[in-house]
Amino acid sequence: MKSKKTRxxxxxxxxxxxxxxxxxxxxxxxxxxxxxxxxxFLASPENITTNILAERLKRLEAEGIVKxxxxxxxxxxxxxxxxxxxxxxxxxxxxxxNWALKYKDEVIKSAADADPYGEPREH
Amino acid sequence: MKSKKTRxxxxxxxxxxxxxxxxxxxxxxxxxxxxxxxxxFLASPENITTNILAERLKRLEAEGIVKxxxxxxxxxxxxxxxxxxxxxxxxxxxxxxNWALKYKDEVIKSAADADPYGEPREH
DNA sequence: TCTTGTTACTTGCATTATGCAAGCAACAAG
DNA sequence: CTTGTTGCTTGCATAATGCAAGTAACAAGA
Numbered sequence: 001m002k003s004k005k006t007r008x009x010x011x012x013x014x015x016x017x018x019x020x021x022x023x024x025x026x027x028x029x030x031x032x033x034x035x036x037x038x039x040x041f042l043a044s045p046e047n048i049t050t051n052i053l054a055e056r057l058k059r060l061e062a063e064g065i066v067k068x069x070x071x072x073x074x075x076x077x078x079x080x081x082x083x084x085x086x087x088x089x090x091x092x093x094x095x096x097x098n099w100a101l102k103y104k105d106e107v108i109k110s111a112a113d114a115d116p117y118g119e120p121r122e123h
Numbered sequence: 124m125k126s127k128k129t130r131x132x133x134x135x136x137x138x139x140x141x142x143x144x145x146x147x148x149x150x151x152x153x154x155x156x157x158x159x160x161x162x163x164f165l166a167s168p169e170n171i172t173t174n175i176l177a178e179r180l181k182r183l184e185a186e187g188i189v190k191x192x193x194x195x196x197x198x199x200x201x202x203x204x205x206x207x208x209x210x211x212x213x214x215x216x217x218x219x220x221n222w223a224l225k226y227k228d229e230v231i232k233s234a235a236d237a238d239p240y241g242e243p244r245e246h
Numbered sequence: 247t248c249t250t251g252t253t254a255c256t257t258g259c260a261t262t263a264t265g266c267a268a269g270c271a272a273c274a275a276g
Numbered sequence: 277c278t279t280g281t282t283g284c285t286t287g288c289a290t291a292a293t294g295c296a297a298g299t300a301a302c303a304a305g306a
């Protein structure tokens with residue numbers, strides 16, 4: 001039993017206990033944009049550090065939001081992708097973007113041009 | 124210029140820079156449920172501590188998400204409520220609840236009975 | 247008057263999370 | 277045999293959070 005204690009039975013609190021920190025939804029965003037390998041996440045403009053990235057990927061996998069699959073042996077390397085549970089965060093992600101675009105115009109218009117829901121990245 | 128540096132121009136990152144921590148959306152939830160006074164927030168089951176509550180209310184006010192109004196003098200006391208910018212977080216809040224209810228059934232059903240989007244509290 | 251209680255905070259300190267830099271294993275290429 | 281790349285891990289400083297207590301300004305009752 002390695003379950004982290006949830007603060008309450010409220011769905012909002014439960015959501016935040018899993019995904020409510022500075023970095024986790026950034027990683028989920030990158031996965032939605034097509035990031036698969038470790039270095040894809042490091043390439044994002046927020047400059048996540050390697051220790052936090054590694055820890056969050058493990059947590060997301062443990063939560064069933066991300067799945068990890070080996071794409072080669074010798075040395076074994078993994079790709080990361082969203083499970084159905086992870087993909088189900090898309091409507092929420094869209095609402096985050098809607099709100100931010102409505103209220104952070106000046107800062108964000110350039111990011112909107114980057115087309116967060118366009119085609120996945122090429123690798 | 125007291126603007127906290129944003130990590131990137133991405134709307135997701137900008138959202139998280141403002142609201143992406145363990146407590147802020149809990150306070151927004153309470154406001155949506157009708158909390159107005161300091162003690163209303165303290166009464167929630169997550170047991171937010173007073174130092175964090177005070178600091179977050181100030182930040183939310185500075186961000187234009189919450190407005191503070193005196194409801195008495197001697198001693199002056201304030202009520203807190205959502206601005207339009209704050210109310211515009213409702214679709215996002217609903218998606219958080221949708222996702223959590225879908226995936227945290229066992230933990231959350233009892234909270235769902237509490238009707239997070241029912242009538243505001245009485246005071 | 248004097249004690250007790252309430253509201254709305256602030257302060258101090260321990261613990262945990264995050265940020266920053268470096269290290270390292272296992273290869274591939276030259 | 278050296279240099280480079282990927283995918284991490286480790287160590288340590290700084291910042292955020294948790295926990296407990298304290299405080300100001302009153303109100304209400306004995």
